[in-house]
Amino acid sequence: MSTRDDERNRFGARAARYARVGANLGGVAARMASGRVLGRDDTTNAAALAQALGGLKGPIMKVAQLLATIPEAVPPEYAAELQKLQSEAPPMGAAFVRRRMQSELGAGWRARFGDFDLNPAAAASLGQVHKATTTDGLPVACKLQYPDMQSAVEADLRQLSFVFALHRRMDPAIDTTEIAKEIGERVREELDYEREAKHARLYAHALAGVPEVRVPDVHESLSTRRLLTLTWLEGRKILDFKDDPVEIRNRLAIAMFKAWWHPFNSAAMIHGDPHLGNYTVFSEGGEPAGINLLDYGCIRIFHPRFVGGVVDLYHGLRENDRERTVHAYETWGFKRLNRELIDILNIWARFIYGPLLEDRVRTIADGVKPGEYGRRQAFEVHKALKEKGPVTVPREFVFMDRAAIGLGAVYLHLRAELNYHRLFEEEIAQFDLDxxxxxxxxxxxxxxLPAMA
Structure with missing residues (x-):
């Protein structure tokens, strides 16, 4: 196929995607607008939006679930409905998988593996995973991207901007402009499996001295921009252990804490997709021992000064040092701060930092369900900003916030009882920006990967 034919096909696929997504969202937008005029309940409109998106597959489902887990990205009614959506797409059939593998590794692709299961072990919004072995028998996971995902992503992100614009018009307390940019950049990065391979190597480097967390090796010769082959890490789902003795649940929670905070405090990066399917539990001697970290598509790398802001806010809240607290917000990029806005931001900050500030063994949040973690505080902030806002959420803050909420939900599932303060103090001991x-x-x-500018 010529380059021109390929471009024409991509344009056609994107145009068809625009029409499909746009028609579904356009009808909901009309209902939302008329509902606002007539005073109808937002819960009905939220259900309509979820139903419209539920008929679509691919990136729009990933975007919808991202929106549901970022506090204040959409109203609470919409977040609750979007959380019900499933991101799984119908898997590619065996014949289709053969063609995709040939397009990535060439006509002799099959001879480069020992075994290759044409039935996927998992199927998600951007691609699916196949279990295979190398020619010397090593188990591997082959993450194969669906065809024409770039066109689908661009079409869906264009519609995402429409959803955000509608939200800003109806509820201007939070300016979501930077949230939309950040989601777009992260989802585009997830299409680049060569970058994801570098992310995996980055995490292997950062977690080399943390035995409680395992990172798979990258098989370069079996990977391309749309195919990523990693060592297969055997493990069980985290939720399989939610009723185990508290010692085991705490052990897994500590491993999760280190998997998240150690790369942040040692290399200024976070794993931005807190989906439970991205972690499994490995055992040693028949006992659960730690966490396998499986997916590296959604990694957020920060400038080191952002980590400095996190540490400053922690000390500012703990020592009631308002000047240091304000400096942290300014470091993150919050603008036009005044006393009232700072007090509002502190509602959220004290919730996120709460477990880290108290030097005692505790749960992450008593009496809160995983799906409700952070919702009440987000509502309080939103209500206050309606009177004193608006505020623009800086881009860097978006996935930091989302990942913290996701991590808290894991602790709630495990019902962990830990001294989070001492775990955090251990991570930031002798913190130095240089x-x-x-x-x-x-x-x-x-x-x-390139150095930070």
């Missing part, structure tokens, strides 16, 4: 910048630079270079 030292962090040097360690991050070394980690990025080892992974083949």
């Amino acid at each position: 030292r962090l910048a040097q360690r991050q630079s070394e980690a990025l270079a080892a992974a083949g």
Whole structure:
């Protein structure tokens, strides 16, 4: 096929996607607008939006679930409905998988594996995973992207901007402009499996001294921009252990804490997709021992000064140092701050930092269900901002916030009882911004990623 034919096909696929997604969302937009005029309940409109998206597959489902897990990205009624959506797409059939593998590795692709299961082990919004072995028998996971995902992503992100614009018009307390940009950039990055391979190497470097967390090796010769082959890590689902003795649940929660906070404090990066399917539990000697970290598509790398802001806010809240608290918000990029806005932001900050501030063994949040974690505080912030806002949420803050909420939900599932304060103090002991910048630079270079500007 010529380049021109390929471009024409991509344009056609994108145009068809625009029409399909746009028609579904357009009808909901009309209902939302008329509902606002007539005073109808937003819950009905939220259900209509979820129903419209539920008939679509691919990136729009990932975007919808992202929206549901980012506090204040959409109203609470919409977040609740979007959380019900499932991101799984119908898997590619065996014949289709053969064609896709041939397009990535060439006509002799099959000879480069020992075994290759044409039935997927998992199917998600952007691709599916196949279990295979190398020619020397090593189990591997082959993550194969669905065809023409770039066109689908661009079409769906265009419609996402429409949803955000509608939200801003109806409820201007939160300016979601930067949230939309951040989601777009992260979803586009997830299409680049060569970048994801570098992310996996980056995490292997950052977690090399943390035995409680395992990172798969990248098989370069069996990977391309749309095919990623990683070592298969055996493990069980985290929720399989939610009724185990508290010692085991706490052990897994500590491993999760280290999997998240250690890369952040040592290389200024986070795993931004807290979906439970991205973690499994490995055992040693018949006992659950730690966490397998499986997916590296949604990784957020920060400038080291952002981590400095996190540490400053922690100390500012703990020591009631308002000047240091304000400095943290300014470091993150919050603008036009005044006393009232700072007090509002502190509602959320004290919720997120609450478990870290108290030097005692506790649950992450008593009496709260995983799906409700952070909802009440987000509502309080939103209500206050309606009177004192608006506020623009900085881009860097978006996935940090989302990942913290997701991590808290894991602790709720496990019903962990830990001294989170001492775990955090151990991570930030002897924190130094220059030292962090040097360690991050070394980690990025080892992974083949450019240094931060």
